Amino acid sequence: MSADTWWKNGIVYQIYPRSFQDSNGDGIGDLDGIRARLDYLVSLGIDAVWISPIYPSPMADFGYDISDFCDIDPRFGTLDGFDALVGDAHSRGLRVILDFVPNHTSDRHPWFVQSRSARSDRRRNWYLWRDPAPDGGPPNNWVSNFGGPAWTLDPSTGQYYGHSFLKEQPDLNWRNPEVRAAMYEVLRFWLRRGVDGFRVDVLSQIIKDAQFRDNPPNPDFVEGQDPFHRWLMLYNTDLPEVQQIVAEMRRVVDAFSDTHSSRVLIGELYLPFARLVAYYGLNAQGALEGVQLPFNFQLIATEWQAARIDRLVRDYEAALPPGAAPNWVLGNHDKPRIASRVGQQMARIAAMLLLTLRGTPTLYYGDEIGMTDVPIPADEVQDPFEKNKPGMGLGRDPERTPMQWSAAASAGFTTGTPWLRLAADWRTHNVEAQSHDEAGSMLALYRHLIALRRAQPALNRGSYEALAAEDEVLAYARNGEGQRLVVLLNFGAASAPMSPALLPRQPIVLASTDPARAEFIKGPLVLAPYEGVVIGAVVDKAATMR
Incomplete structure (x- = not known):
């Protein structure tokens, strides 16, 4: 086996930590809960665990608003507990991948607290600060992914700061070399603790137009659509300069690779194939110096028909640079679950597709038992996306509900009250029940397909x-x-x-x-x-x- 076999030929399993397993009864999943379920992951047959953010956070966006990149939020545990999890995972042959969130911090991060304290502060240029437009409004027409302008006025200093998401998530200025150095040191901090790689959040958005020009209107926009799509994100996403940053990240991570195991970068990139494959970083010498796995989300968005998927796979295979490792994703914490999108019967087809295509498959926790989206009443909504854009069906709570482990109270997820409600079928639709059905259950199908993938060289690396x-x-x-x-x-x-x-x-x-x-x-x-x-x-x- 080569040093990169684990991520080239293995299977990645995404855990949304709030919802996987609670160990202390507070209704929120945690690191000790994940640690207690490692044997289940081994029995499933996966190779690596990707854990969504577990860093200290005010939780305005459930962990994607980070106030300290180099610690663990007390809701999830401690650094010692994290080290124990990594050690236990490695002892079982499992790799650990963390979320790296480079685009922004929490507005409570010490860097931003300093930055907003005065225009003259040494960290002022660590974030995107701009004077108001002539009419006193935002500097340009950029909009936030979560609704409204991508700019918020700071009255004390008289300037606007930029934020691609919530106003509590100010964007870092990646044109500043000090920011790059500080964020690369974050990567090193976790690599020294034994982390095997990172999934890089919203990678294409981390650098913005130096002139802060207005985005052009989208000619295909239709009234009634999410207003976010009114403009083409020409000047605040997928700029050419991002490729240099990607190559720098890769060099940081590669410094921790050796002949026995290479570290991996996985990029979150909602881009068409022509742009997606650029993030492999094919240089003039023919070497790949970008992220090893630019996430391919096309199976999430495509129409679920044989001819469409056939064309999609052919196009993807044709677009890949020489030597690039393909990858496939059926679902994640931001998109409706596959069983809700296509139904339980077709979800079985989807499982076979995912686990027999060429490339690294990523599983989303619970999909292996056919979990579906759970309707969340308006008064129980947690997701800021839904709260900021009510009635548009953009909320992500339905696909983030607790893992259904057993018919015990709260599906075996917690001894307390789950942070989100459970699916109505949790008493019969759970890991324990499906483990007893070794022939017909979704879990049995996943286990068999994963075992087959391991056993058959043609599936594993053909x-x-x-x-x-x-x-x-x-x-x-x-x-x-x-x-x-x-x-x-x-x-x-x-x-x-x-x-x-x-x-x-x-x-x-x-x-x-x-x-x-x-x-x-x-x-x-x-x-x-x-x-x-x-x-x-x-x-x-x-x-x-x-």
């Missing part, structure tokens, strides 16, 4: 080959080390006969989303409605048994 099939069937092969496995996914509500030409000689079903599917194929292969299968040859199975 190439991708698109295959032609009927309109409602997505077909592709994975080839590697003398193996050829065929994946057939029926997106249709009708049975789908498969051409024998698609199948290997002596075909055998290595996995199916249908628990009733027999292992050996007798006669023509006909997929059931919404069935997916992984087909190998008898010799392939025999080889993995030895």
Whole structure:
């Protein structure tokens, strides 16, 4: 195994820490809770745990407003507890990835407190400060992701400060070398504690136009849409200068890699393929010096049809620079859950797709048991996104509800009152119940697919080959080390006969989303409605048994 095998061929599992496991009864998940569930993660078969922010925070945006980059919020635990978690994870062969939030701090961070104290303060230029427009309003037309202008007036100094999100989240000035040096030291702080990598929050937005020009209007904007989309973010996202910063981050992280294990950077980037792949950082010498895994979110946004996904995968594979590692994501803490988007039957197809495509898959906690979005009444809403834009359906609470562990009180998540309400089906739809159903449950399917991915070299590190099939069937092969496995996914509500030409000689079903599917194929292969299968040859199975 090479030093980068764990992130190139492994599986990343995202934990939203408030919702994974509470160890002290306060209704909020914590580090000791994650530590108590490590054996579950090992049994699932994942390789790395990505933990959303756990730093000290006033929690205006639930941890993405950070008041100290180099400590642990008491709600989640302590630095000693974090060290114990990393040690226990490593002893089990699990890697630990942290969220790195470079775009902004909390307005209570000591840096910003200093910065706003006076125009002459030495940290004034650590943030984006601008004089008012001639009419006294904001300096330009930039808008916040969470609603309203991206500028707030500070009456005591008479200038506006910029914030891409809440006014409690002032943006750092990444054009200032002192800011870069301080933030790179944050990376080193956690790398010295054994962290294996970082998921970098809103990476494309961290540097802004030096002239602070107005963004142009969006010609495709339709009244009734989120007002955020009224303007094209030409001058405050995805600027060319960000690539230099990405390369600098990569060098910081690479300094902690060795021949046994490389550290990884994962970029949060909601960009089309043509722009996304630029963040791999292909330089003039043909080396990749950017983030190793620019997050590919296209499966979250695309229409759930075989032909659309077939085109999407082909386009992505064609856009990747030489030597780049692909990756795929079905869901995260900001988007509706896959089972809510496509339904439980199709969520099984989605699981097979995610775990058989070429590249690093990322799982979102709870998707492996088919958790769905939970409707949150207006008086229980926690998410500032929803509070700032009520009635637009932008709230992220529904996909952040507590993990459903068992039929015990509060689904085994806490002995207290959960910070968000549970799904109505938690008594029957949980890890414990699905663990007893080793054939038909979603959890059983995930465990089987992950085990198959580990066992079969063609799935683990083989190439991708698109295959032609009927309109409602997505077909592709994975080839590697003398193996050829065929994946057939029926997106249709009708049975789908498969051409024998698609199948290997002596075909055998290595996995199916249908628990009733027999292992050996007798006669023509006909997929059931919404069935997916992984087909190998008898010799392939025999080889993995030895």
